[in-house]
Amino acid sequence: MGWMDSTVYGSRYYRTPHLERLAARGMMFTDAYAANPLCSPTRASIMTGKYPCRLGITMPAGHLPAQPDVPLLGKTAPTWHKMVCPRARRFLPLGEYTVAEAFRDAGYATAFIGKWHLGHATWWPKKQGFDVNIAGGHYPGPPSYFSPYRIKTLTDGPRGEYITDRLTDEAVGYLRKAARADHKPFMMCFWHYAVHAPFQGKAKLIRTYSKLKDPRGMQGCATMGAMLQSMDESLGRVLDTLDKTKLADNTIVIFFSDNGGNMYSRVEGRPPTNNHPLRGGKGIIYEGGVREPCVVVWPGAVKPGSRSSEVISSIDWYPTMLAMAGIKPRPGQQIDGVSILPVLKGAGKLDRDAVFCHYPHYVPATGNLPATSVRQGNWKLIRLYGQGPGRTCAYELYNLADDIGETKNLAAAMGDKVKALDALIAAHLKATGAIVPIPNPAYDPAATPPGLRRRRPSVGGWTPSRHCRLSAGRGTLRLRCTGGDPYLHTDRVGAVAGPVTVTLRAKSTAGGSGQVFWTTTATERFGRSRAVTFQPTHDGQWHDYAVKLPAAGAIRAIRLDPATRAGQVEIEYIRLIKTDGTVAKAWEF
Secondary structure (H helix, E strand, C coil), rough: CCCCCCCCCCCCCCCCCCHHHHHCCCCCECEEEECCHHHHHHHHHHHCCCHHHHHCCCCCCCCCCCCCCCCCCCCCCCCCCCCEECCCCCCCCHHHCHHHHHHHHHCCEEEEEECCCCCHHHHHHHHCCCCCEEECCCCCCCCCCECCCCCCCCCCCCCEEEHHHHHHHHHHHHHHHHCCCCCCCEEEEEEEECCCCCCCCCCHHHHHHHCCCCCCCCCCCCCHHHHHHHHHHHHHHHHHHHHHHHCCCCCEEEEECCCCCCCCCEEEECCCCCCCCCCCCCCCCCCCHECCEEEEEECCCCCCCCEEECEEEEEHHHHHEEEEEEECCCCCCCCCCCCCCHHHHCCCCCCCCEEEEEECCCCCCCCEEEEEEEEEEEEEEECCCCCCCCHEEEEEECCCCCCCCCCCCCCCCCCCHHHHHHHHHEEEEEEEECCCCCCCCCCCCCCCCCCCCCCCCCCEEECCCEEEEEECCCCEEEEECCCCCCCEEECCCCCEECCCCEEEEEEEEECCCCCEEEEECCCCCCHHHHHECCCCCCCCEEEEEEEEEECCCEEEEEEEEECCCEEEEEEEEEEEEECCCCCEEEECC
């Protein structure tokens, strides 16, 4: 679930009245971070209070064979990778003293319901401190959202039962038992599989959302809307149960996501969601991948309807939960997070200088490059491994107070700030024992990733995707869109310096939204973090479009997605316009 995937944070497409209800009871955080832009590493950080890099869990690999004896850093990598990146550990080690074990040892009943994805059976929740495990296993997403589920720790319900509803039934049942006078105090992790792939929602809700339009023009995937509404309805049922059982006044509720909204998959011919104004989404180190929705309700301690811009991280939940319950950590226990009680109680700020994210991986789907980031105050520095001259590090520096979308890289103009923040990154990596990428001895600058090796014939310097056919004639470039992902791209840009505005004149009888992607000399592939959405008019008439690309550096390639549905598109010209209004590059068809 992304930062913008609820009305609480500004969505005007999704319907989340129960999250609004929760926020009215507690404190909403605007600057809450996952320790990683993907699920398992963040979940491991919540379980242990440690940065994922300290655990070696920097990618979601809990569904794969454990391979405990295989080194996490190899000696070589594919020839198209500049750096050798670490593997991720595929399980949460049993030697870690989890938050569940801490609460169990303090006399609490502990329950886990939902997605685990921190290893196979040897490392499942009951081996990590939970008395009860319902649906937790090695599954990254449910094999099906509808029964039969094919989950070993969840009995199937009636055919067609929806897993979000079923897990809510289980959680409500547990809460009702917990309300008995003879029941122990309890700590329950209710971690929905929603809204992870496979993207499956209730048909009735999908029909409802297919009729809605986002006034912002950003979100519009009906299936995602349906999935989020089911999740929100689940939250409402939990709150109702706490109220009816009279547990509400003595129960703390923490609502949080494990990574940003997915913008790289395709559902109904479009990304599942849109995190704008944040850059990127799930699977990339920019704000859209790591900044999360977060609400904390603590009756008698947290002011209802309050709001905080304090920077907090998923590593903070472990020490915070222990402090809430008056439980002390083990002597000498390593915890990277800090208790956020001073913020929750309105008593002050946190005693911490910065938060970090170490994500040293190439992720083709999102365009992520191996990187580490630090946020200190409003400043965010990203260290990109192997992207500088001679495969040294490159840097991106952003002032999030002025540029929440990370569009203006200030690194070249603020060398002293880069140096100071990079020193923090170096100290963090050393303190956590993080594995850092090394130069790949097999790197070949001429090598091409497998997915890019088969090139279709180009027309007018542009190459089509497999979902469209290109032809030229009578002064236009013609696209016959045959599937849900038609696009054309070119690498004949000539290293035009960004930012630029892409202008084009086109007419279309297709449908759906449009996007323009770009790569630079510092990036290797198109990715959702380097894309701008626009809305074409598909009425068969000529229209002019101008799409501003906040590209930093020399642009290497451009990709144009003019539609997401089948139909015909004609383009008269495509031009790249500099900020001074001059034409940097033009394709006149």
